Amino acid sequence: MNSKVKHIVITSFSFLLLLSTIFIAKNVNSKEQMKSAGFGYPLSFIFQDFSRFETDQSFFPYYEKFDIKSLGEVKNFSIINFIASFLVFFLSVEIFVYVLEILDFKVRNKLR
16 A cells, blocks of 8 residues: 555544544533533543533533534633644554554565
């Protein structure tokens, strides 16, 4: 595979993988955490304010997913955390593909 095409595919896959992490469930344990619930992995890069939802002190809701409908409530977007998270995914996928290429090369040489 052409190196340029390979890196475009790896970059695109890493970006889509990173964006899918905003749907990972987030556990909120206090009213203070409800003011700034972070989404994204491995570093939270989108923070939403859920403090408008009324709860009593003994129970705090478990948010199943990022609420797409309440995008107006996004409190903060950290570009630094987004880039750092992207680099983690990109480098992980890049290393994985590199190891697969080395293994493929070794298997092909043994078969000759």
